[in-house]
Amino acid sequence: EEEKWWSEVADRQLRDIFKDYEHCSVDIVSLDRDLDDLKGFFGHIRRREGKYYETMNGLIDSYDALNEKIDGLYDRAEEHLKA
Numbered sequence: 001e002e003e004k005w006w007s008e009v010a011d012r013q014l015r016d017i018f019k020d021y022e023h024c025s026v027d028i029v030s031l032d033r034d035l036d037d038l039k040g041f042f043g044h045i046r047r048r049e050g051k052y053y054e055t056m057n058g059l060i061d062s063y064d065a066l067n068e069k070i071d072g073l074y075d076r077a078e079e080h081l082k083a
Contacts, residue, residue: 002043010042 002046005046006039006042010039
């Protein structure tokens with residue numbers, strides 16, 4: 001999943017930087033190290049985003065369950081009032 005995200009999101013943003021590489025003088029070892037650092041940073045952000053969505057989905061599920069209980073409470077109260 002992280003590799004997919006890297007190729008679909010980050011790589012597109014970095015493509016413009018690299019397309020004029022023939023006119024650049026670059027220390028490839030430093031560039032490789034920097035890219036690994038950048039990829040690690042983006043991976044960290046992606047994992048945090050995953051935890052955020054996991055927490056958000058749990059809260060939504062809890063909210064939905066609470067709403068179902070409230071609906072049941074209203075239904076029982078309405079039945080009680082009719083009786």
